[in-house]
Amino acid sequence: xxxxxxxxxxxxxxxxxxxxxxxxxxxxxxxxxxxxxxxxxxxxxxxxxxxxxxxxxxxxxxxxxxxxxxxxxxxxxxxxxxxxxxxxxxxxxxxxxxxxxxxxxxxxxxxxxxxxxxxxxxxxxxxxxxxxxxxxxxxxxxxxxxxxxxxxxxxxxxxxxxxxxxxxxxxxxxxxxxxxxxxxxxxxxxxxxxxxxxxxxxxxxxxxxxxxxxxxxxxxxxxxxxxxxxxxxxxxxxxxxxxxxxxxxxxxxxxxxxxxxxxxxxxxxxxxxxxxxxxxxxxxxxxxxxxxxxxxxxxxxxxxxxxxxxxxxxxxxxxxxxxxxxxxxxxxxxxxxxxxxxxxxxxxxxxxxxxxxxxxxxxxxxxxxxxxxxxxxxxxxxxxxxxxxxxxxxxxxxx
Ligand code: ATP
Ligand code: MG
Numbered sequence: 001x002x003x004x005x006x007x008x009x010x011x012x013x014x015x016x017x018x019x020x021x022x023x024x025x026x027x028x029x030x031x032x033x034x035x036x037x038x039x040x041x042x043x044x045x046x047x048x049x050x051x052x053x054x055x056x057x058x059x060x061x062x063x064x065x066x067x068x069x070x071x072x073x074x075x076x077x078x079x080x081x082x083x084x085x086x087x088x089x090x091x092x093x094x095x096x097x098x099x100x101x102x103x104x105x106x107x108x109x110x111x112x113x114x115x116x117x118x119x120x121x122x123x124x125x126x127x128x129x130x131x132x133x134x135x136x137x138x139x140x141x142x143x144x145x146x147x148x149x150x151x152x153x154x155x156x157x158x159x160x161x162x163x164x165x166x167x168x169x170x171x172x173x174x175x176x177x178x179x180x181x182x183x184x185x186x187x188x189x190x191x192x193x194x195x196x197x198x199x200x201x202x203x204x205x206x207x208x209x210x211x212x213x214x215x216x217x218x219x220x221x222x223x224x225x226x227x228x229x230x231x232x233x234x235x236x237x238x239x240x241x242x243x244x245x246x247x248x249x250x251x252x253x254x255x256x257x258x259x260x261x262x263x264x265x266x267x268x269x270x271x272x273x274x275x276x277x278x279x280x281x282x283x284x285x286x287x288x289x290x291x292x293x294x295x296x297x298x299x300x301x302x303x304x305x306x307x308x309x310x311x312x313x314x315x316x317x318x319x320x321x322x323x324x325x326x327x328x329x330x331x332x333x334x335x336x337x338x339x340x341x342x343x344x345x346x347x348x349x350x351x352x353x354x355x356x357x358x359x360x361x362x363x364x365x366x367x368x369x370x371x372x373x374x375x376x377x378x379x380x381x382x383x384x385x386x387x388x389x390x391x392x393x394x395x396x397x398x399x
Pocket of ligand 2: 190191192348
C-alpha cells in the first residue's frame with residue numbers, strides 16, 4: 001500500500017542559509033494546505049520532503065500539494081529497505097496500481113524499470129538494479145511484456161543511502177519558490193484580468209502580497225469593491241495570507257479632473273496611484289510594487305507612459321506580465337481561478353472620467369507641468385490616511 005508521497009523541489013541554486021530557509025518555509029506552507037486532512041505528517045529528508053499519510057487519501061493530498069509554490073513534482077512512493085527482494089515486491093505493487101489507475105487492458109500491459117543509484121556504495125549499478133528488478137517482475141506475473149521504448153508503465157526505483165523508493169508516476173507541480181522566501185511586495189490590484197495574474201506570478205516567485213486597491217466611491221460601487229475582495233481571497237487561497245489596502249481615490253480623481261489637462265488625466269492618475277502606493281509600501285515594509293501592466297496592451301502602457309509613471313517612485317516596479325499576450329494572460333487567469341471574477345462587469349475607478357483623447361506618449365516635462373496646480377503631497381497623505389486594511393487568509397485550499 002502506498003502510504004507515502006515524495007515532494008521534489010529545485011535545489012540546484014540553493015546553498016547554505018538560503019537552502020535552510022527555503023526548506024523550512026516549504027514544509028511550513030505544505031503543512032498549512034493539508035492541515036485539515038487528518039493523519040498527514042510532513043518531514044524534510046535530505047533534498048526532498050517526505051509525506052506520510054496514515055489514512056489520508058493520497059489523491060487529496062497530492063492535489064493540494066501540487067499547488068504549493070516551490071514543489072517541482074510529487075510521487076506516491078513505497079519506501080523499502082535496500083534488499084532487492086523488497087524492491088521487487090514494492091515494484092510489483094506499484095506496477096499493479098499503475099495498471100489499475102491507467103485502466104490498462106490485458107493487451108496493453110507493457111512495462112520497464114528505470115533505476116537510479118544515489119548511494120554509490122550500493123553493490124549493484126543502476127543498470128543492474130533495473131535489469132534485476134525488471135527480470136523478476138517479468139517472471140512474477142504473466143501477461144506483462146517488457147517494452148523499453150514505449151512502456152505503458154514505468155516503475156522507477158531509486159536506491160538511496162538507507163532505503164529505496166519505488167514509484168510509478170511523477171505528478172508535475174508548479175515549481176517556483178515557497179511563499180515567504182522573497183520578501184513582501186505591494187500588488188496594485190484592480191478588478192481587471194491582469195493584475196490578479198501578476199500577483200499570482202509574484203507569489204510564485206516566493207513573495208508575500210499586500211494588495212492595494214483604489215476605488216472611487218460613490219462613482220464606483222460596493223459590488224466593485226466586493227469583486228476586488230473576492231480576488232484578494234483567491235490570491236490568499238494560493239498564497240496563504242493577503243492584506244488588502246483599499247484607498248479612497250475619489251478626491252484625487254476629482255482634483256485631477258479640475259486641475260489637469262484632460263488628455264493627461266490618465267497619466268497623472270497613474271502617477272498618483274504610484275505615489276500613494278509607495279507611501280503604503282513604506283508604512284508596511286514592502287520592498288517593491290507589482291502591477292499587471294503589459295507593454296502596448298492599452299494606451300497607458302506604452303514605454304513612454306511607463307517611464308513617466310515610473311518616475312515618481314524609487315521602489316522597483318515589477319511587471320510580471322510585461323511581455324505576455326492577452327490570450328496567455330486569460331489562460332492563466334482561468335487556471336488560477338480569477339477570470340470569472342475579473343470579467344464581472346463592475347466599473348473600475350479608471351473607467352470613470354475617461355478622456356476623449358488620452359496622450360499615449362506623454363513626456364515627463366509636460367506631465368510635471370500638468371501637475372503644477374495639484375497639491376500632490378496633501379492628496380497623497382489624505383488618501384493614505386483614509387486607507388482601510390483588511391486581511392484575507394486561506395479559506396479553501398486550491399486543488
Ligand atoms: P488590469 O486588468 O490589471 O486592470 P488593465 O489591462 O486594465 O489591467 P490598466 O487599467 O491600464 O490595465 O491598469 C494597469 C495596472 O494598474 C493594473 O494592472 C493594476 O496593476 C494597476 N491598476 C489599475 N487600476 C487600479 C485600481 N483601481 N487599483 C489598483 N491598481 C490599479
Ligand atoms: Mg484595469
